[in-house]
Structures are given as structure tokens and as C-alpha cells.
Amino acid sequence: MKDWLQPHRVVLIGLAVALVFCCAVFLRWGWLGNPLYQALILQGIWRTLWILLVTMSLGMLLAIPLGLAQAAGPWYLATPARVFCSVIRGTPLLLQLWLLYYGIGSLFPGIAGLRDSIFWPILRQAWPYAVLALTLSVAAYEGEVMRGAFKGVPHGQLEAAQAMGMPRFTIFRRIWLPQALHRVLPTLGGETVLQLKATPLVSTITMMDTYAVAGKIRQDTFIIYEPLLLLALVYLCFAGLIVLLFKWFDNRFPNRVA
Amino acid sequence: MASYGALAATSLDLLAYAPPGWGANLLAGLRNSMLIAFGAFGLGLLIGIGGAYGKLHGGLITRDLLAVYTTIVRAVPELVLILILYYAVTGAINQALVLWGYERIHISGVVAGIAVLAVVQGAYATEVLRGAILAVPRGELEAATAMGMSPLLTGLRITFPLMLSNAIPGLANLWLVATKDTALLSVVGFSELTKATQQAASTTKAYFTFLLAAGVLYLVVSLVSTLIFNRIEAWARKGQKRAGG
Numbered sequence: 018m019k020d021w022l023q024p025h026r027v028v029l030i031g032l033a034v035a036l037v038f039c040c041a042v043f044l045r046w047g048w049l050g051n052p053l054y055q056a057l058i059l060q061g062i063w064r065t066l067w068i069l070l071v072t073m074s075l076g077m078l079l080a081i082p083l084g085l086a087q088a089a090g091p092w093y094l095a096t097p098a099r100v101f102c103s104v105i106r107g108t109p110l111l112l113q114l115w116l117l118y119y120g121i122g123s124l125f126p127g128i129a130g131l132r133d134s135i136f137w138p139i140l141r142q143a144w145p146y147a148v149l150a151l152t153l154s155v156a157a158y159e160g161e162v163m164r165g166a167f168k169g170v171p172h173g174q175l176e177a178a179q180a181m182g183m184p185r186f187t188i189f190r191r192i193w194l195p196q197a198l199h200r201v202l203p204t205l206g207g208e209t210v211l212q213l214k215a216t217p218l219v220s221t222i223t224m225m226d227t228y229a230v231a232g233k234i235r236q237d238t239f240i241i242y243e244p245l246l247l248l249a250l251v252y253l254c255f256a257g258l259i260v261l262l263f264k265w266f267d268n269r270f271p272n273r274v275a
Numbered sequence: 276m277a278s279y280g281a282l283a284a285t286s287l288d289l290l291a292y293a294p295p296g297w298g299a300n301l302l303a304g305l306r307n308s309m310l311i312a313f314g315a316f317g318l319g320l321l322i323g324i325g326g327a328y329g330k331l332h333g334g335l336i337t338r339d340l341l342a343v344y345t346t347i348v349r350a351v352p353e354l355v356l357i358l359i360l361y362y363a364v365t366g367a368i369n370q371a372l373v374l375w376g377y378e379r380i381h382i383s384g385v386v387a388g389i390a391v392l393a394v395v396q397g398a399y400a401t402e403v404l405r406g407a408i409l410a411v412p413r414g415e416l417e418a419a420t421a422m423g424m425s426p427l428l429t430g431l432r433i434t435f436p437l438m439l440s441n442a443i444p445g446l447a448n449l450w451l452v453a454t455k456d457t458a459l460l461s462v463v464g465f466s467e468l469t470k471a472t473q474q475a476a477s478t479t480k481a482y483f484t485f486l487l488a489a490g491v492l493y494l495v496v497s498l499v500s501t502l503i504f505n506r507i508e509a510w511a512r513k514g515q516k517r518a519g520g
């Protein structure tokens with residue numbers, strides 16, 4: 018702590034506090050008192066968080082088979098997995114989101130009977146497309162990471178398990194997957210922050226996440242900077258929390274694998 | 276089956292280069308996207324060189340300020356940064372101009388886009404280059420000092436070539452991010468590929484066709500870039516032992 022708190026840092030922190038104080042006093046924050054906006058902001062933050070959580074979990078689940086197929090699968094599984102990863106990683110997420118929502122969505126009304134089916138109330142909403150697009154994005158980026166992780170597990174470990182007479186699936190479950198996940202763990206925090214930074218894109222398909230709420234406040238009140246600053250602050254805090262959470266999580270697992 | 280045939284025909288008509296089709300618009304959008312990506316990547320690289328130098332050799336305050344810069348940029352969504360920088364930068368320039376008694380100017384979308392994305396790219400480039408410079412073996416630098424090379428010559432002949440091969444994979448990744456991040460500028464209304472696609476799609480209602488076509492264009496850019504960067508990396512690693520080999 019002493020090391021960290023050098024004289025010049027005290028001055029810098031003082032300047033930063035003064036800057037924040039000036040922002041708090043001299044900018045217009047009156048709209049924060051409006052209960053309607055408070056409710057909207059909380060709702061938006063909640064939406065951002067659940068999208069992040071759901072897409073990260075589903076994406077990781079998809080990434081494991083994608084990585085495995087590329088690392089050890091036969092060609093008829095490896096090639097599609099590789100093509101999927103290249104296509105998703107080679108095009109902007111915004112475009113994928115629009116292709117799913119506007120593109121596929123515009124084809125649906127042409128399918129006879131779909132409008133009367135039980136799926137229609139879900140297909141009409143924006144969130145299934147947002148979840149799908151963001152999940153596929155995580156799956157492709159993490160699939161690539163998992164491929165490297167599966168390949169990085171030393172062969173001796175798998176051979177030892179084989180020599181012990183373990184069935185193939187047990188080897189995968191007890192040896193290969195845990196060691197691969199252990200390798201991925203240090204990078205997962207950064208990837209989650211990247212995913213957090215991707216979530217505002219869902220506001221372009223009419224989802225009211227944190228970013229969209231800030232946009233609405235700006236439109237209603239004609240205040241330009243203040244909602245944006247709050248927005249940046251919210252994302253900064255969440256990014257910081259994610260990094261701390263993963264650091265804590267990472268420390269709980271000893272680095273036993275060489 | 277006939278209706279699908281008709282659909283394919285109309286899709287091709289829509290994508291035709293000549294005016295009834297929208298091909299020319301899409302390609303103009305692609306040109307704008309590439310222009311911004313080149314500019315932002317180049318400018319970001321300059322910021323990155325300065326930033327990496329500052330982080331490694333700068334004073335205490337420079338180092339802390341650079342840490343704040345890279346941390347904030349890497350934690351706040353690009354979409355938010357683009358809005359803040361877009362309004363703040365154009366607003367600040369115009370205010371300064373008015374203060375000094377000049378007319379307000381309209382800042383073109385290309386310039387604003389390049390400036391905004393360069394700030395984002397610069398933060399990542401700083402980290403990539405800093406890591407690459409740190410990965411240069413100390414022994415090489417000590418050998419250069421022992422030979423009596425000046426610091427400038429050491430930088431030019433030893434650090435730069437050795438750093439380059441470490442930095443190229445990270446920089447290639449940054450370039451791909453730059454090409455994809457240009458799509459975000461469509462949110463502030465700049466007519467790059469995604470915006471042009473959206474305009475064509477909403478006019479003709481052929482969303483699927485146009486978004487798919489734009490996706491193919493982005494994919495081609497990404498695949499060609501990857502090929503080129505692989506060649507560059509092979510060239511930069513000439514004479515080095517293969518990693519892990």
C-alpha cells in the first residue's frame with residue numbers, strides 16, 4: 018500500500034477527485050432525481066447484466082464442443098467448426114445482430130402458419146435475437162481459445178489416463194476438460210469485459226439496455242454529456258467488478274498444472 | 276420453387292453495380308470503411324508507439340496517466356466512447372474556433388471517425404507494443420551496449436526488428452478489430468459499409484440480401500488481411516527459430 022501511494026499519485030488522485038467534484042457540481046444532474054429515469058436506469062442495468070450472464074454461459078457451453086472439434090475432431094466436424102469461427106470472427110457483431118433481427122426476422126412473416134403458432138409471441142420480441150447473436154459471438158471467440166487450450170494439455174496426461182484404463186468420456190470429463198478450462202481461466206475475465214463492451218449493441222435492435230436508457234434520457238431532456246458520462250461510469254464499474262471477481266476466482270485455483 | 280428463382284434474380288438485380296442496383300453504394304461504403312480503418316490503425320499505431328515509449332521510459336506521472344488512458348478505453352464500450360469523443364471533440368474544436376473568432380466548421384465524418392477510433396486503437400496498440408518490447412531478450416540489448424552501440428542505434432537495429440516479430444500477431448488482431456469497429460460509426464450516422472447497407476435494405480425492404488452481402492464483403496476483407504499479415508509475420512520471423520519447434 019505504501020509503495021502504491023507515492024506523493025505524485027496523491028496529487029493525481031486529488032486532481033481526479035477535484036475533476037469529479039466539478040462534474041458533480043457544475044453539470045446538470047437534475048434528471049437523476051426523476052423516479053421514472055431511476056426506474057429505467059435500474060431496469061437497463063439489470064438487462065445488461067442478464068444478457069451478459071446468459072450469453073457468456075451459453076457461449077462457453079457452445080465453445081467447448083467447438084474447441085474440441087477443432088483440436089481433436091475428425092475433418093467433417095473440424096472444418097465446419099473452423100468455418101463457423103472464421104465467419105463470426107471476420108464480420109462485425111453489429112452486422113450479425115442486424116442480419117438475425119432484420120434479415121431473418123423479415124423472412125419469418127413469409128412462412129405460412131408461423132404467425133399463428135405458439136412461437137410467434139417470442140419471435141416478435143428483440144431479446145431472442147440479441148441473446149442468439151451475442152451467444153454465437155462468444156462461442157466463436159472462445160471456441161478458438163478452447164481449441165488452443167485443448168491442444169495445450171500435455172499428451173502425457175491423456176496417455177496416463179488411458180494407461181489407467183479410463184474410458185474415453187471419463188478421460189475427457191476428469192482430465193482433459195478440467196485442465197483445458199484451467200488454462201482458459203486467466204483469460205476469461207478479459208473476455209467477459211469484452212462481452213460487456215459488446216452488450217450496448219443490442220440497443221440498436223430496440224432492446225432497452227443501459228445504453229438505450231441513456232440515449233432515451235438524452236433525447237427527452239436534450240442533455241448531451243451527462244447521461245454519457247454516467248454510462249461510461251457504469252460500464253467502468255462493471256468492468257472493474259468483473260476483473261476483481263475473476264482475479265479472486267483465479268486465486269482460489271492453485272497453479273498446479275505445469 | 277419458382278418463387279425462389281424469382282427471389283434469387285431480384286437479389287442479383289438489387290446488388291447490381293449500376294444505379295437500379297445498390298452495388299455501387301455498398302462499395303462506396305466499403306471504401307469509406309477501409310479509409311477509416313487505415314487511418315485509425317495508422318494513427319493508433321503512432322499513439323501506441325508514443326504510449327509504449329511513455330509507459331516504459333516515461334516519468335512517474337506520464338506512466339500513471341497512460342495507465343488511466345489504457346484502462347478507461349479498454350473498459351468502456353466503443354459505442355459509448357465513440358459518442359462521447361464524437362460530441363466532445365467536435366464540440367471542443369468548434370468552441371475553440373468561436374473563442375478565437377473563427378467560424379464554426381463542419382468536421383467531416385471521415386476525420387471524426389478516424390480520430391475517435393484512433394484513440395481506441397491507440398490504447399490497445401500501446402499494450403501490444405509494450406508487451407512486444409518487453410519480450411525482447413535482455414541479453415541482446417546488453418550485447419549491443421557492450422559493443423558500444425548508441426541507444427538510438429540499439430533501438431533501430433536490435434529492439435525494433437526483434438520487437439516487430441512479437442508485435443505483428445497483436446497488430447494483425449488490432450487491424451481486424453479496426454475494420455470491424457468501423458461498423459459502429461454507423462450509429463453516429465456516418466455512411467460506411469454498415470450504414471450504406473442499412474439504407475439500401477430499408478429502402479428496398481430486402482434486409483436479408485443486403486446484410487448478407489455486406490457480411491461477405493467484411494469477411495473477404497478479414498480473410499485477405501489475415502493472409503497478408505501471415506506473409507508479413509513470416510517475413511518478420513525470418514531467421515528466427517520457430518516458436519515451440
